[in-house]
Amino acid sequence: MGVESTLLIIKPDGVSRGLVGEILTRVERKGYKIDRIEGVTIDRALAEKHYGEHKGKDFYDDLIEYITSGMSVVAIIRGENAIENLRFLMGATNPLDATPGSIRGAYATSVTHNMVHGSDSADSAAREIELFFPESGR
Ligand code: IDP
Ligand code: MG
Numbered sequence: 427m428g429v430e431s432t433l434l435i436i437k438p439d440g441v442s443r444g445l446v447g448e449i450l451t452r453v454e455r456k457g458y459k460i461d462r463i464e465g466v467t468i469d470r471a472l473a474e475k476h477y478g479e480h481k482g483k484d485f486y487d488d489l490i491e492y493i494t495s496g497m498s499v500v501a502i503i504r505g506e507n508a509i510e511n512l513r514f515l516m517g518a519t520n521p522l523d524a525t526p527g528s529i530r531g532a533y534a535t536s537v538t539h540n541m542v543h544g545s546d547s548a549d550s551a552a553r554e555i556e557l558f559f560p561e562s563g564r
Contacts, residue, residue, distance in 0.1 A: 438496035
């Protein structure tokens with residue numbers, strides 16, 4: 427609650443489909459600020475740290491393959507209740523469950539390729555921001 431920072435990732439399909447501007451526009455129009463942003467091809471080591479909680483699950487290998495498959499855009503997003511609200515803007519993990527007005531509901535077609543990532547808690551946000559922007563000084 428209050429003013430929070432969270433990590434947004436526009437996954438490789440979002441970048442390759444040319445939806446970076448569309449997604450950032452939604453985030454900015456909601457009222458959030460982009461504190462840091464960069465394009466990066468996530469390597470395997472970073473992907474495994476970021477998604478460590480999912481190691482051993484049946485979709486893990488596909489997930490690592492997907493997130494390392496091309497350039498992503500990673501950003502620190504800041505504002506009121508940013509963590510929960512950004513996930514609300516993104517919609518449910520499975521685009522079939524996401525409302526059509528959400529990012530996943532509007533643009534994504536499968537739970538594997540679901541376009542965006544947002545930190546799911548204050549602890550996750552701190553950990554993920556440190557992972558992708560170690561110099562950010564939190
Ligand atoms: P989240 O991205 O909404 O937080 P998580 O459960 O943390 O969802 O899963 C991380 C990512 O792993 C998802 O965004 C999606 O890309 C992938 N994923 C999650 N569940 C499945 C599944 O059941 N099948 C295939 N991929 C999945
Ligand atoms: Mg998650």
